[in-house]
Amino acid sequence: MASQHKYDVVVFGATGYTGKKCAAHLSKHPGSPRWAIAGRSSSRLESLRKELSLSSDVGTIVADTFDAASVRSMVTQAKCLMNVVGPFRLLGGEAIATACVEAGTHYLDLSGETLFNASLIENLGEKAKQKGVILAPSVGLDSLPFDLATYLAVQQLKKTGAQVGRVDTAFVAKGSLSGGTILSACDMAEVDRDQLLDVRPDWLSPLKGAYEPIRFGAAMWMPQFRRYGIHTPFTPHNHRIVNLSHGLLEQSKSEEAYGPKFSYRDAFVVPGPRPLVFLIGYFLQFVLLCQVHLAPVRWALRKILPPNYGLSDEKLRYPHAFLDVRAVAYPAGASGSSTAGAAEARLYIPHDGGYVGAAEMMSEAALLIAEGTGLSKLAKQGGVLTGATIGAKGLVERLTRYADFKFDIGPYKDRDSKKTK
Known part of the structure; x- marks a missing residue:
């Protein structure tokens, strides 16, 4: 430059x-x-x-x-x-x-x-x-951890010679949202509510029509955590960013390209049996839809939340806050929930991940x-x-050296072979 x-x-x-x-x-x-x-x-x-x-x-x-x-x-x-x-x-x-x-x-x-x-x-x-x-x-949290973990899992799977199929990226986190984040969501709802909804997975990618629909999942099994996961307000944008990475690499015919069979899902994992996780997922979806469709809800949020509101420094440190993202890349054609031949990439932040x-x-x-x-x-x-x-x-390399991020990349480790899903 x-x-x-x-x-x-x-x-x-x-x-x-x-x-x-x-x-x-x-x-x-x-x-x-x-x-x-x-x-x-x-x-x-x-x-x-x-x-x-x-x-x-x-x-x-x-x-x-x-x-x-x-x-x-x-x-x-x-x-x-x-x-x-x-x-x-x-x-x-x-x-x-x-x-x-x-x-x-x-x-x-x-x-x-x-x-x-x-x-x-x-x-x-x-x-x-x-x-x-x-x-x-x-x-930032939108959407680098998910995008990067997906990329790393895909590259690990490609080392085995397998064609890449679905990637499931799941996460657990502890922390909070700042006022600015919530106010940004209010603006998105008013300008184009599709931004917050499970639609248009190819919105950002140069490859139009190449992706499966973003399907709302109220209780998706995520073997990397041995728990069920739910969609979050981050899910639609994460899909579009990950698909943009896919589209850019495919379009450039890069050696790092994910391939034509690639698809993506993500979820926030929640402890508890499937019926409870199912209810939590639908409740969260209901809250999101209220924000998207009801102007009085957005008005109230703008009145209540100052844009610079956030957690104290103490609450931003472990054990009060952390982020654990794990992406599992499955070979194309893998049957059901089988993890045979899969690869995994983990990104762990031992403090608040959002700010x-x-x-x-x-x-x-x-x-x-x-x-x-x-x-x-x-x-x-x-x-x-x-x-x-x-x-x-x-x-x-930089996040490991200068920010204390932890990365673990390799073949998928079966943590729960006896679990009945």
Whole structure:
């Protein structure tokens, strides 16, 4: 990228709940990156500097999403911009990404908004390729852990010579949602409710009509946890991001391509017998549908929840919070629930995955891109990419070294051969 960039990364929205977590991670980073905090309030940025005891070499940039000149000034200073100002459609995320493309600056965010991602692909995808600029939305809890675990399980299965079939990615987690996350979901429901529903699995993928429908599952058996799982509000967007990874790799005829038989499911696993899990699944679906279809519910949520609300630092650490994601890749043609010949990839975060973990994922992805080594062939070409397609090996190495993530990849281990499902 252009040599005039003053910083490796700039955190835009650094004074928000997740932005502070990004700044905290970078402030302690042993790699000593060149970085800056950015936001629209100089007083809040100065307060953050004092709160984190930031050194004098950490920059401060005042920029407002709706002030084009300030945005241009900000993005030209960064090799890679981390946008943490959401909801992204509502708060001008595309204008930020557009400025990045024009300046030759890479862009990442934590979007869980399918429509916003689709707009980046449609309006900026080709321009980004022409400039060699990476646009990587959804590199936080939406949807990097699921996307990356799926990629790793698929690559492990391919080592055996088997053709890839279904991948089941299940997770357990402890933590909470911030006000900003819930408010983002409210915006999605009003703009295009399909974003939150089990429809359009090919929304983001270049391969249209290539995927099985996203089927609501109230109690799906997940052998990697020996429990039943349910769909969550993350499920539709996760499907679309994972399918985007599949489509990009297939379209580029990459050696890492998943193959034409690939399909994906994910679930949050819940303890208890199947009838109880079934009821929990339908109750959660009912709550989601109320948010999607009932404007008074969204109005109440906006009144109750401040956008920067979140858990205290103590509650973000183990045992109060953790994330455990396990993807099982089955050979094509595998019968029923048989795990014979399957491969598994586990991603474990020993603290909160939604905010601290998301900040670590985004920060390490940004530093990987800014450094320029360990990037995939697709990443070197630019365009709208996913966490799994920018350089999975390099990302795994960085998350292991700098964020205490744990990865375990290998043949599937039968934990429960005697279980009757």
